[in-house]
Amino acid sequence: MSNQTPTLAQLEQPFDFVRRHIGPGQPEIAAMLDTIGATSLDDLMEQTVPAKIRLPEPLNVGKAETEVDALTQLKAVASKNKVMRSFIGMGYTDTHTPNVILRNVLENPGWYTAYTPYQPEIAQGRLQAILNFQQVTIDLTGLPLASASLLDEATAAAEAMGLAKRVSKNKKANAFFIADNVHPQTRDVVETRAEMFGFEIITGPAAEAPDHDIFGALLQYPGTTGEITDISDIIAAVQSNKGIVAVAADIMSLVLLKSPGELGADVVLGSAQRFGVPMGYGGPHAAFFATRDEYKRSLPGRIIGVSKDTRGNPALRMALQTREQHIRREKANSNICTAQVLLANMASFYAVYHGPVGLKVIAQRIHRMADIFAKALQQKEIGLLHNTWFDTVGVVVDDKEAVLKRAIDMGLNLRADLNGAVGVTMDETTTRNDIDALLKVFLGDDHGIAVDDIDAIVTTQGSQSIPADLNRTTPILTHEVFNKYHSETEMLRYIKSLEDKDLALNHSMISLGSCTMKLNATAEMIPVTWPEFGKLHPFAPLDQAQGYAEMIAELSEWLINITGYDALSMQPNSGAQGEYAGLLAIQRYHASRGEAHRNVCLIPSSAHGTNPASAQMVSLKVVVVNCDKDGNVDLADLRKKAADVAENLSCAMITYPSTHGVYEETIREICDIMHEFGGQVYLDGANMNAQVGITSPGFIGADVSHLNLHKTFCIPHGGGGPGMGPIGVKKHLEPFLPNHTVIKIDNTGDDNGAVSAAPWGSASILPISYMYIKMMGGEGLKKATEVAILNANYIARKLEGHYPILYKGRNGRVAHECIIDLRPLKEASGVSEMDIAKRLNDYGFHAPTMSFPVAGTLMIEPTESEAQVELDRFIEAMIHIREEIAKVESGEWDATDNPLHNAPHTLLDICDNDWNRSYDRKLAAYPVPAVARNKFWPSVNRIDDVYGDRNLICSCPDLDSYREMGE
Known part of the structure; x- marks a missing residue:
């Protein structure tokens, strides 16, 4: 044994992260x-x-x-x-994450390292939390059927349009109406989806919706500028013409407002972000989605249902699983694969912790702040856009730029995209000092108004800003689970009791093929909850997000190097969204060359179900390519089918290594055949964990791929979401990457629509992948x-x-x-x-x-x-x-x-x-x-799937139901 004194580098070696991860x-x-x-x-x-x-x-x-x-x-x-006080609104508000939820859910590997609950017997905890989320959705929306969460409000609205087309009895109509008071980022995403489906989009005042021959309409309640109007007559008029009406709603406002379901809506959707989930520069956040029971077979995403096990005891599972993409493929309702389970769980725990009384107090306080602010401005004869509101007040100003500059100088962000006005949105973090600062912005430092004095006036006069006939009269959250865990001790034990029912990576290996359940290191997770990342609004001025810009740029450069591509878009907020964005880029590329007729996608029979489901979302016709006895793509069949459709060939979607778990020898030939016949190659990034540092999609010859950051690059699965699916592309596809209507993105086409609500998708979880690559290095x-x-x-x-x-x-x-x-x-x-x-x-x-x-x-x-x-x-x-x-x-x-046979x-x-x-x-x-x-x-015990589908219950049953089921 050598007695040589070790070098400093040798002494530092034990602290190398690589040996911790591997x-x-x-x-x-x-x-x-x-x-x-x-x-x-x-x-x-x-x-x-x-x-x-x-x-x-x-x-x-x-x-x-x-x-x-x-x-x-x-x-x-x-x-x-720069973390400023945000009053921008537009579907994103600051919130208080209860510390008992922050520490014991968001920061707890027992919750964030679990997988999608396909094995429900060992996932009853998160299934119960998601069922609670569905119950919150049902109660607040006034509709009987809710999903287990979607990706964000904008994509949920696009899914609502798809549902409307499927179920509308106005079969000949090909137009969808979007009210002009819908959030602009929502309109952007819906318009992008409509373009690929070949739908016509009509935009105008909500009252004009019944004047058009449409299969559906999207309304906002309250409107994006804050106005609250009774939309029941509009809804009824559209429905009388056999149209379907979706309403995008603010979840906190629904605590005080009459539910859209009571107003007649067919679909209600929105973001649950303000129920305790940080803004995080755009995500991840859980969207809620509810509809009528008769549309359950057309509902996008997952539903958690109540069934029973072999002992007759109540048990939860994902219901109606035949709707999942891997079974229905191109006939699926959507390509949605990743929900936002971790964030839906946080939102449901927020509702459990505060309960109906606590939520009402929070909502009333938010509304009171808006009333005080508006009343003070009215006293000084400052014009307002509307005379109704929940939390958002539009203020008419003569010199908007000067007002915005004063706000910035005082550390406040206001909404800046309104003509002749600025928007001010209150949230549960708003304080008296904030109101005073806002009044200084609009009235000057010596405005002479005391917040408490205005509060006394509002208290005496009563609030008139919510129309009397739109005040909620129906009870919410009456189920026992929302009325018993209001002390931190009880809440802590409730969360722990559910965690103990779930098997996650903190217990044992989860060896799921194609899902890459690997270490989500603590050092990677810590930055997610830093306020510098968590408290930024996605539409904050870019000079306030220089840290995000630098981190995203460096991460993008690394991923470009790893994939062998030339450019990257961070916008897709799931792997399935990445597939959709990649296929969009391909179709836009073909159209730019005068070849918009190319509409055939070749997909091997072994492919992931999201591949054909994504293809149908951009109106591609799927042609299945055979695989040989060894599981490889049949090269002769591929060439024949490519030649057969050569004039209309758009692309092929290939997984590498193959879905069968082998490195196909002919992958370069597959790419060459596609290019020979004018097609593009989409290389599915699901199996990237077998490529990094060894090979790459760009080096192989592919044109575009998505990366599952929640697989290869260590973002945890969160029990079924969040995910991130950025896409890498070759240079010729870069001009066709997603853009954004609110925050323009460099190096892509100005007219390209968005695929997600936020410009950089779920930006707050990107530090996880950044830290992983930073600590691993190339070797x-x-x-x-x-x-x-x-x-x-x-x-x-x-x-x-x-x-x-x-x-x-x-x-x-x-x-x-x-x-x-x-x-x-x-x-x-x-x-x-x-x-x-x-x-x-x-x-x-x-x-x-x-x-x-x-x-x-x-x-x-x-x-x-x-x-x-x-x-x-x-x-x-x-x-x-x-x-x-x-x-x-x-x-x-x-x-x-x-x-x-009797297991488990x-x-x-x-x-x-x-x-x-x-x-x-x-x-x-x-x-x-x-x-x-x-x-x-x-x-x-083992759950009865057939019973669960025949007796679909997607809300929290009362205790008597549980007792009866166990008899």
């Missing part, structure tokens, strides 16, 4: 390489990845930084943002890819003697995921992939991806973050389950009386005095010794 250490890597028969990671890459697509140069994203240094540097960048990112591939091949090698590995690439290798084929076992034993998935719950694991891309299989993706000990624990579980299947095969266990087992099962099964309780609950060391108990 699970296996060097000894484990060496052992796993030996197991699979590779001499090194380089050797494994040579065996696995086709040589012609391996990058010749290393990534150029800088060296790895320590957590401390990276946080210090990002804090310096964040400090360049670390490449090593992460290599170890992800190593881990997948290690699992494949260890399991291949027990289960068939369905697809392999060169030298018998898989990429970053592997598929095990359960169909022969099912045929021999009757044990299904569902049985195995549920039995894994008993071993403390979330099931791998089930029956995708091939029915009757499990797709396993371990990621680079899982250490060998966790991989071995999962392998032990899978081998032990195989031994259990063998007992069913041999007849030792009955076909139904066995732990696989709950504590109620194990404690049941009437246990009458042929196998031991200990075997049911503790099948291997490792389980006993960290037992996770599923909170319900």
